Amino acid sequence: MNEAIRLREQGTDEARRRLIELAEGNPRDAVIAYQTAWAHDSAGLEAEAAPFYEQALAGEGLSTEDRHGVFVGLGSTYRVLGRYDESLATLRRGLGEFPDDAALRTFLAMALYNVGEAREAAGTLLKVLAATSTDDGVRRYRRAVEYYADHLDDVE
Numbered sequence: 001m002n003e004a005i006r007l008r009e010q011g012t013d014e015a016r017r018r019l020i021e022l023a024e025g026n027p028r029d030a031v032i033a034y035q036t037a038w039a040h041d042s043a044g045l046e047a048e049a050a051p052f053y054e055q056a057l058a059g060e061g062l063s064t065e066d067r068h069g070v071f072v073g074l075g076s077t078y079r080v081l082g083r084y085d086e087s088l089a090t091l092r093r094g095l096g097e098f099p100d101d102a103a104l105r106t107f108l109a110m111a112l113y114n115v116g117e118a119r120e121a122a123g124t125l126l127k128v129l130a131a132t133s134t135d136d137g138v139r140r141y142r143r144a145v146e147y148y149a150d151h152l153d154d155v156e
Contacts, residue, residue: 015039023052030059034066037073046077053077057090068094072103079111087111102128123149 037052071094078087
């Protein structure tokens with residue numbers, strides 16, 4: 001598998017072929033399923049990636065980092081495929097395990113936008129910005145940005 005991962009990192013089509021063979025021979029291996037999903041996703045083959053992400057998420061043995069990657073990858077893949085409800089559910093499930101994760105929250109904001117929840121999407125992005133920005137101006141006004149993220153429509 002190490003060779004297949006190295007090939008995936010190089011973006012070769014050979015990686016997908018090898019990982020598919022490994023996945024077929026090891027259908028319960030969550031790590032192989034994740035690597036196979038990732039190889040498809042990186043190649044712009046989201047529809048083919050989704051079942052492997054699902055298999056990885058259903059399996060056991062993923063490191064914390066890989067489990068996080070599955071939530072981001074599957075949530076994003078569902079969104080790209082127009083499967084917005086599944087995207088939202090997956091990203092929210094991921095946030096249940098990784099509650100302060102900026103990547104999951106950012107992809108959640110995109111999916112929220114796709115389902116017409118622009119206010120919640122903007123508020124989510126503002127909170128991510130406030131929590132992660134290294135810009136002095138944003139950091140200086142962090143409390144205000146966080147407050148207004150939940151009060152975008154308030155006027156006096």
